[in-house]
Amino acid sequence: MADTSPASLAKELLAILDRDEGRLQRIDDYIHGKHDDPYMPPQADDEYKLLAKRAISNWMPLLIGTPAQALYVDGYRPGKAASGLPEASSSTSTQWSHWQRSRMDARQAAVYRGALGFGHSFVLTEKTKKGVTSKGLSAKRTAALYEDPANDETPYAALTIVTKPKVDSPGKARMWDGKNEYAVTYKSLSDLDSVRVGGAKRHGASECPVTRFAASVDLEGRTIGVIEPMIALQNRINQTIFDLLVAQTYTSHEVRYATGMAPPMQMEMLDENGNVVTDPALAVDSRPKLDAAGNPVPAQINHNARRFLFAEDPDVKFGSLPAGPIGSLIDSVDMSIRHLAAISQTPPHHLLGQIANLSAEALLAAETALSRKIAEFRSLFGEAWERVFRLAAELEGETGAADDFTGEVQWRDMESRSLAQAADALGKLADQLGIPKRGLWKRVPGVTQTEYEDWEQMAEEDDSIGQLATALTRATPETTSVPATPDAEVIAA
Known part of the structure; x- marks a missing residue:
């Protein structure tokens, strides 16, 4: 039987961080432009080395930023809770209040970028002095254990490093399991004998309060982001640009x-x-x-x-x-970038900047692969956010909302189309297909959850005023006015 004591779990989690440290650091280096040098002769002089330094052309942030900028949670619609409570208002729900308290409108981007870059990131949901809040955790500092890493959304235990060890002080970490939180100290990731686990304290949730955001998970439970598969192509681009700079420096002039x-x-x-x-x-x-x-x-x-x-x-x-020709090297750079665009499912015009003379249909076709990729990320990250919202509701004491698996994350529509086009399309849906107009309000470009609920409230108020006016009209008796005539005056006299 496996040892599931807190000390054993802490050692295993720290061993995972030690095992993945080199791989994650290499990914982090490539994200920040610290690439492998292009090949050069062993006796290369300072001029060669300067050209190699200038040949680094970092495309990695664009591969992360392009899909990340299309991921923006704009609201959360709670479903009907397990207790049978009616559906709650989105902007006034406990879950969305926790979101605003955590300032996740701005901080959610870091969670997506971490998951896209390293393959996974984490979010911790906990009680604080300000209430229940959530915050992102880096994959370089955080590890989680799963009984079934391919299918389980709830980790068995998770650990995150708070401070790294120094010469005169050990490193500190926090660890959570299904009930408790523990303080962990260690001297180094490789020195598991130095691991010490402090006393347990209840974290308040019925399961581990750490949620994994994975960009891609295979059936072995392995996660992979958008950077690691592109390192070889990035090196090829750097080498080609280096060759271009060498040819440009030494042979491009007469x-x-x-x-x-x-x-x-x-x-x-x-x-x-x-x-x-x-x-x-x-x-x-x-x-x-x-x-x-x-x-x-x-x-x-x-x-x-x-x-x-x-x-x-x-x-x-x-x-x-x-002078020696350099056109073939320029074509080679263009070809390598196109390979990068095809394999990463990034539209070529995002990388090359060539959008002249492209029709709307051509642009739509070029964006199709990216749209499918973003839709996949939304489904994966949406499930993770729904677990975060359930944990927040449970920590707030709402047992019914904690068991609500029918809630839905609402993503902002980031497609670039004019308001006139959207209005024309929505009008046709309402007139030709008979879709209720209120059901199309959420599809208006740029509308937020708060604006949508304000519209509903104003519409209900207008309906109430209209119903009141109708009721008053029906309750008032009709009076028939008789025109005055001379004969009528005589009879009246």
């Missing part, structure tokens, strides 16, 4: 040459005693100037397009070497 001619030397003047002088009046002789090694120093030649080269010796020949 080289002029002269043969059969020695360069002029710098001369220095000597007096009658053989000493070097600078006054021509004292000079009686001259000799070539020597460097520290005793070699003659060539004179600098001021040559430009306005000067001619000439020599007295008829055997001297002047000529030029043509």
Whole structure:
């Protein structure tokens, strides 16, 4: 039987962080532009090394940012709780109040970028002095254990590093299991004998309060992001750009040459005693100037397009070497970037910037693969957010909402289309298909959950006023007015 004591769990979680440290650090380096150097000769000089440094062209942040910028949770619609309570208002629900308290409108982006970059990130939901809040945890500092890592959404235990060890103090970490939280200290990730686990305290939830956000999980439970598979392609692009810079520096310009001619030397003047002088009046002789090694120093030649080269010796020949073509290297860079776009499902015009003369249909076709990719991320991250909302409700004491598996995360529509196009499409859906107009309000571009609920409230108020006016009209008796005539006046008299 496996040892599930807190000390054993802490050691296993720290061992996972130690095992994955090198891999995650390499991914982090590539995200921040610290790439492997392109190949160069072992005897490369400083100029070669400078070109290699300038050849680094970091495309990795774009591969993360493109899908991450389309992921934005704009609301949460609670379902009918297990206790049979009616559906709650989205903006006033306990779950959404916890979201706003946690400032997740801004902080959610870091959770997505971490998951897309490293393959997974985590969110911790806990009680604080300000109430129930959630915060993101980095994959480089956090590890989780699952009984079935491919299918379980609830970890058996999780640990995150708070402070790393120093020379005079051990590292500190926090660990959670299904009931308790523990304080953990350690001297290094590889020194498992130094791990110490403090006393347990209840965290208030019925399961581990850490939720994993995975960009992709296979049936072995392995997670992979968008960066690691692209490292080889990134290295290829860097190498091609390095070759382009070398060719551009050394062969892209026409080289002029002269043969059969020695360069002029710098001369220095000597007096009658053989000493070097600078006054021509004292000079009686001259000799070539020597460097520290005793070699003659060539004179600098001021040559430009306005000067001619000439020599007295008829055997001297002047000529030029043509510039080498670099068009093939430019095409190779373009091809490598297109490969990167195809494999990463990123539209080529996002990477190359070539959007001229593209029709709306062509742009839509280019965005199709990215839209499918974003839809997959929304389904994966949406399930994770729903667990976070259930944990928040449970920690707030709402047992019914804690068992609510019918709640739904609402993602903001980030497609770029004009309001006039959306209004025309929504109008056709209402008129031709008979879809209720209120059911289409949420599909208005840019509408938030709060705005939607304000519209509902205003519509209900307008309906109430209209119903009241109708009721008053029906309750008021109709009066028939008789026009005044002279005969009527006589009869009345």
